[in-house]
Amino acid sequence: MKGKFITVEGIDGAGKTTQLAWLAEILQRHGITYIVTREPGGTVLGEQLRQLLLDKTVLMHAETEALLMFAARREHLDKVILPVLANGQWIISDRFTDASFAYQGGGRELENSKLVTLEQWVQGDLQPDLTLYFDVPVELAQQRVKQVKHADRFEQEQFDFFQRVREAYLERANLYPQRICRIDGGLSLEAVKIAVEQALQPLLKHV
Ligand code: TYD
Numbered sequence: 001m002k003g004k005f006i007t008v009e010g011i012d013g014a015g016k017t018t019q020l021a022w023l024a025e026i027l028q029r030h031g032i033t034y035i036v037t038r039e040p041g042g043t044v045l046g047e048q049l050r051q052l053l054l055d056k057t058v059l060m061h062a063e064t065e066a067l068l069m070f071a072a073r074r075e076h077l078d079k080v081i082l083p084v085l086a087n088g089q090w091i092i093s094d095r096f097t098d099a100s101f102a103y104q105g106g107g108r109e110l111e112n113s114k115l116v117t118l119e120q121w122v123q124g125d126l127q128p129d130l131t132l133y134f135d136v137p138v139e140l141a142q143q144r145v146k147q148v149k150h151a152d153r154f155e156q157e158q159f160d161f162f163q164r165v166r167e168a169y170l171e172r173a174n175l176y177p178q179r180i181c182r183i184d185g186g187l188s189l190e191a192v193k194i195a196v197e198q199a200l201q202p203l204l205k206h207v
Contacts, residue, residue, distance in 0.1 A: 011136070056152060
Protein backbone atom coordinates (compact mmCIF):
# COMPACT_ATOMS: atom_id res chain seq x y z
CA MET A 1 0.00 0.00 0.00
CA LYS A 2 1.19 3.47 -0.85
CA GLY A 3 2.15 5.74 2.05
CA LYS A 4 0.61 9.15 2.71
CA PHE A 5 2.21 12.49 1.99
CA ILE A 6 1.59 15.27 4.52
CA THR A 7 3.00 18.77 4.25
CA VAL A 8 3.17 21.52 6.84
CA GLU A 9 3.07 25.20 5.90
CA GLY A 10 2.89 28.69 7.36
CA ILE A 11 4.72 31.98 7.36
CA ASP A 12 7.97 32.20 9.32
CA GLY A 13 7.02 32.32 13.00
CA ALA A 14 3.68 30.53 12.55
CA GLY A 15 4.79 27.80 14.96
CA LYS A 16 4.83 24.93 12.48
CA THR A 17 7.97 23.35 13.97
CA THR A 18 6.24 22.81 17.33
CA GLN A 19 3.16 21.39 15.61
CA LEU A 20 5.24 19.11 13.43
CA ALA A 21 6.52 17.33 16.52
CA TRP A 22 2.91 16.83 17.65
CA LEU A 23 1.92 15.49 14.26
CA ALA A 24 4.75 12.96 14.39
CA GLU A 25 3.61 11.87 17.84
CA ILE A 26 0.06 11.21 16.58
CA LEU A 27 1.40 9.00 13.78
CA GLN A 28 3.58 7.13 16.27
CA ARG A 29 0.57 6.51 18.49
CA HIS A 30 -1.20 4.93 15.52
CA GLY A 31 1.77 2.68 14.79
CA ILE A 32 2.48 4.40 11.47
CA THR A 33 6.04 4.39 10.13
CA TYR A 34 6.93 7.81 8.87
CA ILE A 35 9.81 9.99 7.85
CA VAL A 36 10.15 13.71 8.54
CA THR A 37 11.88 15.82 5.94
CA ARG A 38 12.00 19.46 4.86
CA GLU A 39 12.18 21.88 1.96
CA PRO A 40 14.27 23.35 0.68
CA GLY A 41 16.46 20.41 1.65
CA GLY A 42 15.96 16.75 2.45
CA THR A 43 18.81 15.51 0.23
CA VAL A 44 22.55 16.20 0.13
CA LEU A 45 22.18 18.52 -2.86
CA GLY A 46 18.96 20.04 -1.50
CA GLU A 47 20.58 20.92 1.82
CA GLN A 48 23.40 22.67 -0.02
CA LEU A 49 20.86 24.60 -2.07
CA ARG A 50 19.08 25.47 1.19
CA GLN A 51 22.26 26.99 2.57
CA LEU A 52 22.54 29.23 -0.48
CA LEU A 53 18.83 30.10 -0.45
CA LEU A 54 18.78 31.09 3.23
CA ASP A 55 22.12 32.93 3.23
CA LYS A 56 21.33 36.64 3.42
CA THR A 57 24.70 37.56 1.91
CA VAL A 58 23.76 35.69 -1.31
CA LEU A 59 21.70 37.93 -3.58
CA MET A 60 19.65 36.40 -6.38
CA HIS A 61 16.91 37.19 -8.86
CA ALA A 62 13.42 36.11 -7.76
CA GLU A 63 13.24 33.67 -10.69
CA THR A 64 16.60 32.15 -9.74
CA GLU A 65 15.20 31.67 -6.25
CA ALA A 66 12.10 29.91 -7.64
CA LEU A 67 14.17 27.72 -9.96
CA LEU A 68 16.48 26.66 -7.12
CA MET A 69 13.49 25.82 -4.90
CA PHE A 70 12.10 23.59 -7.64
CA ALA A 71 15.52 22.09 -8.41
CA ALA A 72 15.84 21.08 -4.75
CA ARG A 73 12.27 19.73 -4.93
CA ARG A 74 12.99 17.62 -8.02
CA GLU A 75 15.86 15.97 -6.16
CA HIS A 76 13.77 15.58 -3.02
CA LEU A 77 10.99 13.81 -4.93
CA ASP A 78 13.42 11.50 -6.71
CA LYS A 79 15.61 10.56 -3.77
CA VAL A 80 13.23 10.71 -0.81
CA ILE A 81 9.51 11.42 -1.26
CA LEU A 82 8.62 9.00 -4.07
CA PRO A 83 10.73 6.06 -2.79
CA VAL A 84 9.34 6.47 0.75
CA LEU A 85 5.73 6.55 -0.49
CA ALA A 86 6.33 3.56 -2.77
CA ASN A 87 7.67 1.73 0.26
CA GLY A 88 4.34 2.22 2.04
CA GLN A 89 5.71 4.64 4.61
CA TRP A 90 4.26 8.04 5.40
CA ILE A 91 6.23 11.20 4.85
CA ILE A 92 5.85 14.57 6.53
CA SER A 93 7.53 17.46 4.78
CA ASP A 94 8.17 20.75 6.54
CA ARG A 95 7.07 22.85 3.51
CA PHE A 96 6.51 21.88 -0.13
CA THR A 97 5.18 23.56 -3.29
CA ASP A 98 2.55 25.70 -1.53
CA ALA A 99 5.54 27.55 -0.04
CA SER A 100 6.76 28.41 -3.55
CA PHE A 101 3.35 29.82 -4.47
CA ALA A 102 3.24 31.75 -1.20
CA TYR A 103 6.84 33.05 -0.97
CA GLN A 104 7.93 33.33 -4.60
CA GLY A 105 4.43 33.98 -5.97
CA GLY A 106 2.99 36.09 -3.15
CA GLY A 107 6.10 37.47 -1.45
CA ARG A 108 8.28 38.05 -4.52
CA GLU A 109 5.30 38.64 -6.81
CA LEU A 110 6.36 36.17 -9.51
CA GLU A 111 3.70 35.26 -12.07
CA ASN A 112 1.64 32.31 -10.99
CA SER A 113 1.76 30.78 -14.47
CA LYS A 114 5.56 30.37 -14.25
CA LEU A 115 5.21 28.54 -10.95
CA VAL A 116 2.44 26.35 -12.37
CA THR A 117 4.78 25.40 -15.24
CA LEU A 118 7.56 24.46 -12.82
CA GLU A 119 5.12 22.56 -10.62
CA GLN A 120 3.88 20.54 -13.60
CA TRP A 121 7.42 19.87 -14.77
CA VAL A 122 8.77 18.77 -11.41
CA GLN A 123 5.89 16.87 -9.86
CA GLY A 124 3.30 16.23 -12.59
CA ASP A 125 0.00 15.53 -10.87
CA LEU A 126 1.49 14.58 -7.52
CA GLN A 127 0.00 16.57 -4.63
CA PRO A 128 0.20 16.02 -0.88
CA ASP A 129 -2.64 13.96 0.61
CA LEU A 130 -2.98 16.59 3.31
CA THR A 131 -1.48 20.01 3.94
CA LEU A 132 -1.67 21.59 7.37
CA TYR A 133 -1.47 25.33 6.99
CA PHE A 134 -0.83 27.16 10.27
CA ASP A 135 -2.29 30.60 9.87
CA VAL A 136 -1.23 33.48 12.11
CA PRO A 137 -1.39 37.25 11.73
CA VAL A 138 1.91 38.66 10.47
CA GLU A 139 2.26 40.82 13.62
CA LEU A 140 2.29 37.73 15.85
CA ALA A 141 4.64 35.79 13.57
CA GLN A 142 7.09 38.69 13.46
CA GLN A 143 7.17 38.95 17.24
CA ARG A 144 8.15 35.28 17.37
CA VAL A 145 10.77 35.61 14.62
CA LYS A 146 12.36 38.60 16.38
CA GLN A 147 13.30 36.28 19.23
CA VAL A 148 15.55 34.39 16.80
CA LYS A 149 18.96 36.06 16.87
CA HIS A 150 20.16 35.37 13.35
CA ALA A 151 17.41 36.03 10.82
CA ASP A 152 17.93 34.27 7.47
CA ARG A 153 17.37 35.73 3.97
CA PHE A 154 13.59 35.25 4.24
CA GLU A 155 13.16 36.05 7.92
CA GLN A 156 14.78 39.45 7.42
CA GLU A 157 12.00 40.47 5.00
CA GLN A 158 9.56 43.21 6.00
CA PHE A 159 5.93 43.19 7.10
CA ASP A 160 4.48 43.75 3.60
CA PHE A 161 6.36 40.76 2.21
CA PHE A 162 4.88 38.43 4.85
CA GLN A 163 1.46 39.97 4.40
CA ARG A 164 1.61 38.96 0.71
CA VAL A 165 2.91 35.49 1.65
CA ARG A 166 0.03 35.01 4.08
CA GLU A 167 -2.55 36.21 1.56
CA ALA A 168 -1.20 33.77 -1.02
CA TYR A 169 -1.42 30.90 1.49
CA LEU A 170 -5.00 31.85 2.36
CA GLU A 171 -5.91 32.04 -1.30
CA ARG A 172 -4.57 28.51 -1.85
CA ALA A 173 -6.37 27.23 1.23
CA ASN A 174 -9.60 28.58 -0.29
CA LEU A 175 -8.81 27.11 -3.70
CA TYR A 176 -8.00 23.62 -2.39
CA PRO A 177 -10.21 23.12 0.66
CA GLN A 178 -10.12 19.32 0.25
CA ARG A 179 -6.35 19.16 0.60
CA ILE A 180 -5.34 22.22 2.62
CA CYS A 181 -6.55 22.43 6.19
CA ARG A 182 -6.20 25.93 7.64
CA ILE A 183 -5.46 25.81 11.34
CA ASP A 184 -5.59 28.96 13.46
CA GLY A 185 -2.04 29.08 14.84
CA GLY A 186 -3.01 31.85 17.22
CA LEU A 187 -5.08 29.46 19.37
CA SER A 188 -3.71 27.85 22.52
CA LEU A 189 -1.26 25.01 22.01
CA GLU A 190 -3.88 22.56 23.26
CA ALA A 191 -6.54 23.82 20.82
CA VAL A 192 -4.08 23.64 17.91
CA LYS A 193 -3.20 20.05 18.86
CA ILE A 194 -6.88 19.09 18.77
CA ALA A 195 -7.26 20.73 15.36
CA VAL A 196 -4.26 18.79 14.02
CA GLU A 197 -5.68 15.52 15.29
CA GLN A 198 -9.04 16.30 13.65
CA ALA A 199 -7.42 17.19 10.35
CA LEU A 200 -5.66 13.82 10.33
CA GLN A 201 -8.79 11.77 10.93
CA PRO A 202 -9.72 11.18 7.26
CA LEU A 203 -6.24 9.74 6.60
CA LEU A 204 -6.13 7.71 9.80
CA LYS A 205 -9.51 6.11 9.07
CA HIS A 206 -7.88 3.84 6.50
CA VAL A 207 -4.99 2.71 8.69
P1 TYD B 1 11.86 27.35 7.34
O1 TYD B 1 11.07 26.22 6.81
O2 TYD B 1 11.09 28.45 7.97
O3 TYD B 1 12.93 26.75 8.29
P2 TYD B 1 13.38 27.26 9.73
O4 TYD B 1 12.18 26.97 10.58
O5 TYD B 1 14.59 26.41 9.98
O6 TYD B 1 13.68 28.74 9.57
O7 TYD B 1 12.84 28.02 6.27
C1 TYD B 1 12.75 27.86 4.95
C2 TYD B 1 12.53 29.18 4.25
O8 TYD B 1 12.45 28.94 2.86
C3 TYD B 1 11.24 29.88 4.67
O9 TYD B 1 11.51 31.23 4.96
C4 TYD B 1 10.37 29.81 3.42
C5 TYD B 1 11.34 29.62 2.30
N1 TYD B 1 10.79 28.84 1.17
C6 TYD B 1 10.45 29.49 0.00
O10 TYD B 1 10.58 30.71 -0.09
N2 TYD B 1 9.96 28.77 -1.07
C7 TYD B 1 9.82 27.41 -1.02
O11 TYD B 1 9.38 26.78 -2.01
C8 TYD B 1 10.18 26.74 0.20
C9 TYD B 1 10.06 25.25 0.30
C10 TYD B 1 10.67 27.49 1.27
